[in-house]
Amino acid sequence: MTLTDTIQLSFKTVMSYRIRSLLIIIAMALGVAAVVVLTALGDGARLYVVNQFSSIGTNLLVVMPGRAETSGAFPGAVLGQTPRDLTLKDAQLLGRLPQVKRYAPLNVGEAELSAANRLRQVTVLGSNAELIPIRHMKLAQGSFLTQGSAHSAQIVLGAKLAHEFFPRNNAIGQRVRLGENRFLVSGVLTPQGESMGYNTDEIVIIPVEHAQSLFNTTSLFRILVEAKSHNAIESAKKAMLETLKQSHDGEEDTTVITQDAILETFDRILHALTLAVAGIAAISLIVAGILVMNVMLVAVNQRTSEIGLLKAIGARSADIRHLFFAEALWLSLTGAVIGFLLGQVGSLVLRLAYPQLPAWAPVWASLSGILVALITGILASMLPANRAARLDAVQALGKK
């Protein structure tokens, strides 16, 4: 019996047991669709987080006071010391390192912004001119601390604040009051929306010295550093730690985290999550495989006398085996293809419902979903096909 004939004849069989075939195909399809949609969701979430995190800067390093020890607290704490604060001088030292492209000291606090008979609480970032490029922010209008005006009382308003306080006229050049101090609006940020916990549309940026006097502090909250290139990140980190150690009298009391390392960690965790979810979805494929096996065993029973007849008119055992095999393959292949398409539609719906979520099923997931469906189908049909092939012809013919 030729391959084409085997395929055609088994197709006829599949088509003539419509309801049975439909149920198996649906079971298979749902399994594959689950793999596709769930991995699309998982990978979409991964990409979303990675994108969010990439958007806050490039080749970014963040310096924080205190030492993050896996074993517990800062070691100096035992000796009654507290970690030394980060200072503007530390930031300037870091800025001189050859691996560093630019740096921005950072103070964060809350203050009351008032102007034009309005008053509201805002988040205040104190920094230098570099903060804006380092954090991938953009000015819609004006400037911030351009050369020559390095320490003047300038303020940059988030897009929403600018619109709230000065709905009619241009915000640039207007005077505002932040706490007790007066500032001149020098720039307005482009609307960016939420990013890593801040809504940048509702912040203000002032020079770091002014922020320190506003919050009555001499220390920095963070220092943001941009390395010259991706390759320079590691050596920058080392040089920065060394510089800070020297400036802090040999004490290693600061922590430098790289955007890259965090990104990688997120990427790894979310990738593992996607894999786990795919694995769980694949279990439904195994269940579908068991269903195929059951249905094929019933089919062998139902068609026993037919198998006897086929043998009587000259079918070899191998022909019978191939016929049942092909039948199971039809069912699982059709189920897999429909499931794949269903999964693609599901991912599309996800993307339409959540436009920020790049919910595309990874190729490996789609392929392995289809492959697992086929393999379980094949494995599941082996036992029934062999049983059919081994039937005694005379006894099979005698069965009703």
Add this chain to the structure above:
Amino acid sequence: MIHLTGITRIFHMGDQTIRALDNVDLSIQNGEYVSIMGPSGSGKSTLLNVIGLLDRPDSGQYQLDGKMVTDLSEPEQARIRREKVGFVFQSFHLVPRLTAAENIELPLILGDVAPKARKSRVDEALHAFDLYDRAQHRPSELSGGQRQRVAIARATIMQPTAILADEPTGNLDHQIGAEVMGLLENLHESGTTLLVVTHDRELGNRAHRQLIMRDGKILTDKNI
């Protein structure tokens, strides 16, 4: 030519052993018309199944057209079934999902005949057995006589040297049964060996040679 020597087929039912064929010797020349009769359980079907290579004897030797076929492998025996013998059963044994034409085509598919040649041979057979207007009907839409005609068309489509019919008229009324026997006898006339198992004395007497079996043995073997 069919040549059996010392063929024995034993079945075990619990601790009972049944000699369905007990040391049977038999020779049948090509083109003979033989009827096999005998009480129920005497081994008629078993004899036919052994001759058609559907069943293997426990001992004895079987030569078909001068070739020893007892010890052939399973695929080789399948090939002989395909090419040299055609079975006709009491209960027709048509595949219910397939049309009359597709049922007739089955042995050609199993024999790797090319689709084009298949079509013309099936058409011929449909004409020969007056089934042309029933070609696309499924077995459930056919009368008993029509079903048996489809079965005979299927049994002859590979042009076998022998037709083995096991009570081919058992499920048909007298007149339709006689018509079906007529068709089988036509095949015999054109040179095919014809072996018919029957309980009907009248039909049994139409053959040229009659075997009567009892308890797995051939009791009488006479030419009529």
